[in-house]
Amino acid sequence: MNQIARNQIKVSIVVAPDVEPWVAIGIHDAFWAVGTLWNRVMGEAESPRFCPEIVAATREPLMTGTGIRIEPHHTFTETARTDIVFVPSLLISSGAQFGRENPQLIDWVRRAHADGAHVVSACSGAYLLAEAGLLDNREATTHWAFAAAMKAEYPKVRWLADRILVSASDDHRIVTAGGATSWMDLVLYLVGAFASPEDARRLAKMSLFDWHHDGQNPYSRLTTRLQAKDKLIQECQTWLAENYAAGDPVASMIRVSGLSRRTFNRRFKAATGITPLDYVQRLRIEEAKQMLETTDQPVESVACEVGYGDTVSFRRLFKRLVADTPAVYRRRKRMPDTVREMGVMV
Template structure:
């Protein structure tokens, strides 16, 4: 008979009305599966569980979370005092939505837990709570790719690593952040490996068919920015370039359209969009190239030419730098996915 040699690691999963039940209970199921289900499948009897998760909320009462799913916590926020790790799932709030005065009790709890030496782990946009708590100042961080610009603007001292699906930061690497969407699976596996063992994490991944996001989250990100700007001149240029990004000398054409001196145009464009005019053109071109790589079988050289690049080698290097995959790798990964979904 297997004997438990040490007490299970206690993990509090913080549930809020703005969280999705799938992430809250997905984390819970993954942690419960660790060490237990492999023995059940391989040996016919459940193995010992090295992790003891529980769902906690501010007041412990049942509530309806995002997507109209009812969550019934095991305990109140006070239970985090006894936990070894506190996990924060994503927050279903729009990028840029005001947060002043919200989540006060949760933020104060996170501050206390970190000061007490606990590990804090966030999924997706949950990292915004760590930023609001001031725990990420001067540190590396990541969050869902759609919130990275917001984090950079709102918390300028944070070094946002938008391309990475997982970042461990802070004293003793006790601040752990996953990127967007299902990268919470990476977070759960990382915690299982760190708190239990790599072998148990691998077993959990095999049982649940979890594939590590080794290329990070950038391949999934939408590169082109659609932020509306208050500068009417620049907004008109944005609308024009959205239809003419493939033409030669696009920045010169926008300068002419704006009626401004070149230096003034570039300065105002940067101020309005957060990007240089040519950087903006590149993002539009690469986003269109991604769609073409997914949906048709043209040679990569032809796609490069169609979106505005005569030099296919330059296009491939630029694509790799911004998407973290080569065009061919992107086509294999997402073109195959799209084709399979079309057949369903």
């Protein structure tokens, strides 16, 4: 690897066998492109602004869980100083277990932050920052699908699962990004902060990166798997999955449960984390999302099928929960016409 040039910003991308390789390599190449790719295409003198490196516990080729081999540039002991520590997404389900398996990595990230480095994470990489104690009593984000598990494991962290970028400190030296491709938002933010806004704009143009202005809500599922803590409430959830469009489904679930309304409401919220009415609304809107993605039915018809005769109320609720109108959501999620015309089944 080339030696870091004068005035270049050093970015250390930490990897372990659990890393998602496409994210780690994408981050590396995005920083490599700043001051290089645009200049090359435009016939200007190249002036790399960043020096990205892949760092790990050893220099031995690392086999990831997806079958891709990564060869690190440096080890943690060889990287004495860095400007930015970037933690890519990790294919893990517990930060504590990851910490036990990678103590040298956790310790190095802590020391790098103490030495003045900016420490950032993408998606489930927030597990590592939380395990290192860098997010205690601070705000953070992660992929919407992992938020509940992270909240349970790290209750001291204030998780904002609908956000794309969250700064955990006033000096902005700890930043977390939401799920999947939000690492691109984080790279653009860092390029703008460390190089210049113009460099960030050029990177976005060359790489076709786009900011996720509306947060994670347009991409997240409003309901996930059935809970298993309370079997009676689980039976009510199963009933609702087939009868969500019925009139007053909450009253019907109460009858199915045989409980009083007050007891049912208390047990339902204890089991699911939300009220029965909120759950009904989320389930209905999730079903509406699927219909908007896969059919050409008018919005009014979709609203009626999921239980809303008042289309105005449906549109208002959809916008509140999804952060898009039904029409915008359909345009965002439907396969482009040019692709459909090529014979791809939808």
